[in-house]
Amino acid sequence: QAAGWLWRGVLAWHKPQARPQKGRFTQNCEFIVWASNGAIDGSRNPVYLPGLYSASQPSGKVRQHITQKPVGVMRELVKISPPGGTVLDFTCGSGSTGMAALLEGRDFIGVEKTRHYAEIASDRLTETLHHTVGQDDLTLPA
Numbered sequence: 001q002a003a004g005w006l007w008r009g010v011l012a013w014h015k016p017q018a019r020p021q022k023g024r025f026t027q028n029c030e031f032i033v034w035a036s037n038g039a040i041d042g043s044r045n046p047v048y049l050p051g052l053y054s055a056s057q058p059s060g061k062v063r064q065h066i067t068q069k070p071v072g073v074m075r076e077l078v079k080i081s082p083p084g085g086t087v088l089d090f091t092c093g094s095g096s097t098g099m100a101a102l103l104e105g106r107d108f109i110g111v112e113k114t115r116h117y118a119e120i121a122s123d124r125l126t127e128t129l130h131h132t133v134g135q136d137d138l139t140l141p142a
Contacts, residue, residue: 005035017056045082065094074100081106095121099128
Protein backbone atom coordinates (compact mmCIF):
# COMPACT_ATOMS: atom_id res chain seq x y z
CA GLN A 1 0.00 0.00 0.00
CA ALA A 2 2.99 2.31 0.49
CA ALA A 3 3.46 2.21 -3.30
CA GLY A 4 -0.07 3.54 -3.91
CA TRP A 5 -1.93 0.23 -4.25
CA LEU A 6 -5.34 0.13 -2.64
CA TRP A 7 -6.71 -3.29 -1.70
CA ARG A 8 -10.30 -3.37 -2.95
CA GLY A 9 -11.72 -6.71 -1.94
CA VAL A 10 -11.98 -10.44 -2.35
CA LEU A 11 -14.20 -12.44 -4.68
CA ALA A 12 -14.66 -16.16 -5.21
CA TRP A 13 -14.09 -18.58 -8.08
CA HIS A 14 -16.14 -21.77 -7.65
CA LYS A 15 -14.71 -24.90 -9.31
CA PRO A 16 -17.69 -27.26 -9.82
CA GLN A 17 -15.63 -30.26 -10.95
CA ALA A 18 -13.18 -30.28 -8.03
CA ARG A 19 -12.40 -33.79 -6.80
CA PRO A 20 -13.66 -34.74 -3.34
CA GLN A 21 -11.00 -35.65 -0.80
CA LYS A 22 -11.63 -38.40 1.74
CA GLY A 23 -11.64 -37.00 5.26
CA ARG A 24 -11.31 -33.39 4.02
CA PHE A 25 -13.34 -30.58 2.55
CA THR A 26 -13.41 -30.44 -1.24
CA GLN A 27 -11.11 -27.73 -2.58
CA ASN A 28 -13.77 -26.30 -4.88
CA CYS A 29 -13.23 -22.60 -4.31
CA GLU A 30 -10.40 -20.13 -4.75
CA PHE A 31 -10.35 -16.51 -3.73
CA ILE A 32 -9.26 -13.56 -5.83
CA VAL A 33 -7.80 -10.57 -4.04
CA TRP A 34 -7.81 -7.41 -6.13
CA ALA A 35 -6.36 -3.94 -5.83
CA SER A 36 -5.97 -0.78 -7.85
CA ASN A 37 -3.09 1.62 -8.21
CA GLY A 38 -4.95 4.73 -7.12
CA ALA A 39 -8.58 5.73 -7.31
CA ILE A 40 -11.11 4.02 -9.57
CA ASP A 41 -13.01 6.22 -12.02
CA GLY A 42 -16.32 4.43 -12.62
CA SER A 43 -17.18 6.76 -15.50
CA ARG A 44 -14.00 5.64 -17.35
CA ASN A 45 -14.92 1.98 -16.99
CA PRO A 46 -18.67 1.61 -16.27
CA VAL A 47 -18.78 -2.17 -15.77
CA TYR A 48 -20.91 -4.20 -13.41
CA LEU A 49 -19.13 -7.43 -12.58
CA PRO A 50 -20.28 -10.31 -10.35
CA GLY A 51 -18.42 -11.25 -7.19
CA LEU A 52 -18.68 -15.00 -7.86
CA TYR A 53 -17.43 -16.92 -10.89
CA SER A 54 -17.97 -20.59 -11.64
CA ALA A 55 -15.86 -22.62 -14.07
CA SER A 56 -13.70 -25.71 -14.04
CA GLN A 57 -9.93 -25.65 -14.27
CA PRO A 58 -8.40 -26.44 -17.66
CA SER A 59 -7.60 -30.12 -18.16
CA GLY A 60 -5.79 -32.37 -20.59
CA LYS A 61 -3.24 -30.88 -23.00
CA VAL A 62 -4.46 -27.33 -22.29
CA ARG A 63 -3.36 -27.52 -18.64
CA GLN A 64 0.26 -26.48 -18.26
CA HIS A 65 0.35 -25.47 -14.58
CA ILE A 66 -1.05 -27.16 -11.48
CA THR A 67 -3.05 -24.06 -10.50
CA GLN A 68 -3.82 -22.86 -14.03
CA LYS A 69 -6.86 -20.63 -14.29
CA PRO A 70 -9.48 -20.77 -17.07
CA VAL A 71 -8.85 -17.95 -19.55
CA GLY A 72 -12.62 -17.37 -19.78
CA VAL A 73 -12.84 -16.51 -16.07
CA MET A 74 -9.72 -14.38 -16.27
CA ARG A 75 -11.17 -12.48 -19.26
CA GLU A 76 -14.08 -11.47 -17.04
CA LEU A 77 -11.84 -10.50 -14.12
CA VAL A 78 -9.54 -8.23 -16.14
CA LYS A 79 -12.55 -6.16 -17.23
CA ILE A 80 -12.25 -4.35 -13.89
CA SER A 81 -9.28 -2.60 -15.49
CA PRO A 82 -10.39 0.06 -18.00
CA PRO A 83 -9.78 -0.57 -21.72
CA GLY A 84 -6.15 0.27 -22.42
CA GLY A 85 -5.33 -0.14 -18.72
CA THR A 86 -2.62 -2.39 -17.30
CA VAL A 87 -3.19 -5.67 -15.46
CA LEU A 88 -0.49 -6.84 -13.02
CA ASP A 89 -0.23 -10.50 -12.00
CA PHE A 90 2.53 -11.05 -9.46
CA THR A 91 2.08 -14.84 -9.63
CA CYS A 92 1.97 -15.25 -13.40
CA GLY A 93 2.35 -19.03 -13.63
CA SER A 94 1.51 -20.17 -17.16
CA GLY A 95 0.16 -16.76 -18.20
CA SER A 96 -3.65 -17.18 -18.22
CA THR A 97 -4.21 -13.71 -16.75
CA GLY A 98 -1.87 -12.20 -19.33
CA MET A 99 -3.67 -13.94 -22.17
CA ALA A 100 -6.98 -12.63 -20.84
CA ALA A 101 -5.62 -9.09 -20.50
CA LEU A 102 -4.31 -9.06 -24.07
CA LEU A 103 -7.53 -10.54 -25.44
CA GLU A 104 -9.55 -7.85 -23.63
CA GLY A 105 -7.40 -4.95 -24.88
CA ARG A 106 -5.39 -4.38 -21.72
CA ASP A 107 -1.63 -4.23 -21.22
CA PHE A 108 -0.06 -6.85 -18.99
CA ILE A 109 2.79 -7.13 -16.52
CA GLY A 110 3.49 -10.63 -15.22
CA VAL A 111 5.97 -11.73 -12.56
CA GLU A 112 7.01 -15.39 -12.35
CA LYS A 113 9.97 -16.66 -10.32
CA THR A 114 10.17 -20.11 -11.95
CA ARG A 115 12.02 -20.07 -15.27
CA HIS A 116 10.05 -23.06 -16.59
CA TYR A 117 6.68 -21.35 -16.10
CA ALA A 118 8.01 -17.96 -17.22
CA GLU A 119 8.92 -19.60 -20.55
CA ILE A 120 5.49 -21.25 -20.85
CA ALA A 121 3.81 -17.90 -20.10
CA SER A 122 6.02 -16.14 -22.64
CA ASP A 123 5.09 -18.67 -25.32
CA ARG A 124 1.37 -18.42 -24.54
CA LEU A 125 1.45 -14.61 -24.53
CA THR A 126 3.35 -14.53 -27.83
CA GLU A 127 0.80 -16.92 -29.36
CA THR A 128 -2.03 -14.74 -28.06
CA LEU A 129 -0.49 -11.63 -29.60
CA HIS A 130 -0.05 -13.39 -32.95
CA HIS A 131 -3.70 -14.48 -32.93
CA THR A 132 -5.06 -11.08 -31.97
CA VAL A 133 -3.01 -8.77 -34.21
CA GLY A 134 -5.35 -7.38 -36.82
CA GLN A 135 -8.44 -9.18 -35.52
CA ASP A 136 -11.49 -7.30 -34.39
CA ASP A 137 -13.11 -9.98 -32.23
CA LEU A 138 -10.03 -10.86 -30.15
CA THR A 139 -10.76 -14.57 -29.90
CA LEU A 140 -8.34 -17.42 -29.32
CA PRO A 141 -9.07 -21.12 -29.51
CA ALA A 142 -8.93 -22.93 -26.15
